[in-house]
Amino acid sequence: MKESNRIEAEKVDIAPISEVRSVKDPVVIGSEYPAYLIDESKMTGWADFLFFPRSEEELASVFSFSREKGVSSYISGARTGISGSAVPQGGGIISTDKMSGFLGLGWDETQSRYFIRVEPAVTLSEIERVLSKRGEELIDLTPGAVARFKNDAPHHYPVDPTEQGASIGGTVATNASGARTFKYGPTRNWVKRIRVMLASGDILDITRGEYHAKDGSFIIELSNGEEREIPIPKYLGPLDHDVKNAAGICAYEGMDLIDLFIGSEGVLSIITLIEVWLKELKPQFSSVLFLDDLERALEFVIGLRSDQIITPEYIELLDGRSLRMLRDVQEALPTSLGVPPIPVDAGSAVLFDIPFSEETIERDLERIGWLAGQCNSSLERSWCGHEGRELERFFGFRHAVPETVNAIIAQRKREHPAMHKLGTDISVPDGSLLEMMSFYTSRMDTSGLDYVIFGHIGDNHPHLNILPRNQEELERGKVLYQEFAQKAVALGGSVSAEHGIGKLKRDFLRIMYGDKGVEEMRRIKRSLDPGWMLSPGNIFEPEVGN
Incomplete structure (x- = not known):
């Protein structure tokens, strides 16, 4: 280093x-x-x-x-x-x-793992496709890497934002994450190296571990000899390893320079090349466990993620309203979801994957059954499978919720053109999950607004989607969203766990970091892009006069 x-x-x-x-x-x-x-x-x-x-x-x-x-x-x-x-x-x-090329595959002897080098427009689905062909479309970045890869166990890029059509550059620029962030962490954890172009037209080539902040800053020497000091913000926001977080520019004591650019949403640079680590792809066993209500589901989630035997890849939630919405879909088109009829007595569901092994699956199922029993459920109230088709069906079942929400909003938008859903992207620490969920449901149940709760409950990041029926409900929903953001921050959480701030959530960033914290981010912007040429309006308001 x-x-x-x-x-x-x-x-x-x-x-x-x-x-x-x-x-x-x-x-x-x-x-x-x-x-x-x-x-x-x-x-x-x-x-x-x-x-x-x-x-x-x-x-x-x-x-x-x-x-x-x-x-x-x-x-x-x-x-x-x-x-x-x-x-x-x-x-x-x-x-x-x-800029959509696959530039090669390498083997890092010091880390004992593979990595791929790609240009920013390569999509996650393209990465998955190329890796599934065991490297036949890749060239060596290190001697013998491709031949070794062909003879090794299958590998994948484990970061899985819901949208597989996302570009790798976009996911790095937003520090994207998804369901499997519960086990593997966000994009940041898997980036080995990036090349970024600054507003000056110069390139920084940054490999993780090579440059660290000293005395609260970095020094960048441009190609014309000019030096730029980059001050690191001193705000104490939640970091990705404590709370799932994609809000604003990353900062921590002694930080790695690469982390300054990951998640900066294009305001500091444009990414031109990326190297990411790969991981061995192991068989999975998927389960959908149905429970009586939301409270029982949360009990099961807390028990599952703290268990010493079971190691889930992800833990997802569907609340009772989500299940009722999907039952309506099934009643209209019985085969549309590709799964059996949703049990009529189910008031919630928890979806999770665990590693599949013939040697351990009996033990694991026994343990899951015990955990379910503690929450008044059982394996008899579950769907399970480990074959590829079953995994795809369960994946589709989970993602049918946001698809149905979008369809409902599209229909309402015909009558109210300004209509849109309000979807939270809020996360909190482990110890605050129950309090945050209680706050969600108590405020929503008294509001009279239509809503569902689903998503990444394993890392305390469920999505509450408000479905307004008219403009008046939309405005009331916006007020509630503001309350939810304030509550999450008071609990030590983040206003944006995976989607970033962009232009639409700038006000929420101030709730989280205050005027002082946002100004510290703007100082970095001024240092690297004094003309405010790159993505003005992302994360924070444009500088007056630029």
């Missing part, structure tokens, strides 16, 4: 701007490229330029053009986010679509 907080930036040759595919007509962008003006939040934007760089040299050319014209640049990956980060607010769009 380098005992240094100083890094030298690399100068990149600038390609002629004429070589970069571009669209420089806002009318054409709006009519022929509308997908680049929106993300899954359904927030829409506008832009004067759209660029498709294929390399760091072409990207440097776009940056030079943007500085010369004095325009901002917004980074567009797969646009699967729901916080508005990729949505432009004028200026230019930099699409990473053409």
